[in-house]
Amino acid sequence: MSFQRLLPVSFLVIGSAVLVLSFQSFASKHTKKTTPDAEKRQGQTHHPIGWRFTMPKGDAAKGRAVFEKFECHYCHEVRGENFPLPTENAPELSQMGGLHPVEFFAESIMNPNAVVPKNYRDAEGQSPMSDFTEKMTVRELIDVSAYIASLRPKGSPKxxxxxxxxxxxxxxxxxxxxxxxxxxxxxxxxxxxxxxxxxxxxxxxxxxxxxxxxxxxxxxxxxxxxxxxxxxxxx
Ligand code: HEC
The missing domain is CATH 2.40.50.320 (Copper binding periplasmic protein CusF)
Structure with missing residues (x-):
């Protein structure tokens, strides 16, 4: 066989070898046997289906102390508590626990502008609440969020x-x-x-x-x- 006739054939051979090899590595990446849990943690470029940001468990009693330390009561009333009464207009918090997941409270504290009801917006359309990202430790954030999540309207049925x-x-x-x-x-x-x-x-x-x-x-x-x-x- 002349070299000229051999050339396209050898391309074909090399080409298909490359194809087979790359398919093998593709296949091994995508069909490797792993437990569903391990799959979730390794090699996945996307987060698992249904993933949501979740807060670790907080301590509501410590969170109450955090609420006092940062004087959140300067703006927020919590009915049933003996904090000094607020001097600014902000949502009353005693019923908050049932209204939102704990992650929502953490967001309200880290990023007050994420959700701002119309009646609380300032002239620039922003939340009057400053974020506490520079002042609060992560643990304090977790605990104060747990405290707010523990608040229930008094006398609500079980x-x-x-x-x-x-x-x-x-x-x-x-x-x-x-x-x-x-x-x-x-x-x-x-x-x-x-x-x-x-x-x-x-x-x-x-x-x-x-x-x-x-x-x-x-x-x-x-x-x-x-x-x-x-x-x-x-x-
Ligand atoms: C300067 C006044 C002010 C201070 C201080 C303040 N807040 Fe607020 N906060 C507001 C206002 C006004 C809103 C309503 C607008 C908004 O959602 O950002 C609000 C909203 C919230 C919400 C969401 C309530 C809802 O109805 O969804 C939470 C939770 C909250 N604050 C917690 C805190 C905590 C905890 C502190 C203390 C670490 C704090 N706030 C300090 C003014 C304040």
Whole structure:
């Protein structure tokens, strides 16, 4: 065989060898046997499905002391507490615990401008609250957020019932995201993630289901969840 006829053939051979090799390395990267947990931690370029920023457990009693140390009561009233009364206009906090996840409070303190209700904006449309990023330790932030998350309206019932629609189920965390109407005496209509206790209860519902649920207001977890109907076309 002449060299001229051999040349395209050798290109073909080298070319396919390169293809096979690169496919092998691609395949080994993507089909390697790992446990789901290990997969979550290694080699994943994206965060796991359903990932949310989560706060470590805080100490509400220490957080109360942090609240006093930074004189948050200069602006915020907390009904039922004996802090000096505020001299500025800011949300009253005694009912906050049921309203938002603890991460929301941490954000309010680190980044007050992330969410500012219209009636509190200053002339520039900003929050009048300064961020505490330079002054507070991370531990203080965790504890004061836990303190606010522990606040409940006085005399709210031990359990409340709601109806809504499942937006997402995070099975491995025992969490469900629900778009719900007003829960009388406890919470306005909103879309929010809830822990479910025991976590296996989430198995009873899927995304899109209309549901009924019961919240334990002290622990802020769902203790009963029941499907009313599924989206059309699904059993
Ligand atoms: C100068 C007054 C001022 C001080 C001091 C202040 N805040 Fe605020 N805070 C506000 C105002 C006004 C808002 C409402 C606007 C907003 O959401 O930023 C607010 C909002 C919040 C919210 C969100 C409440 C909601 O309705 O969602 C939290 C939580 C909060 N503050 C916690 C704190 C903590 C904890 C401290 C002390 C470390 C503190 N604040 C100190 C004025 C203040």
């Amino acid at each position: 359990t409340v019932a709601g109806v809504g629609k499942v937006i997402a189920v995070v099975g491995d965390k025992g969490e469900v995201v629900i778009e719900h109407g007003e829960i009388k005496g406890f919470m306005d209509a909103m879309t929010m993630g809830y822990k479910v206790s025991p976590p296996s209860l989430v198995k009873a519902v899927s995304q899109g289901d209309q549901i009924q649920f019961t919240i334990d207001t002290e622990r802020n977890v769902i203790t009963r969840i029941e499907k009313k109907s599924s989206p059309a076309g699904r059993k």
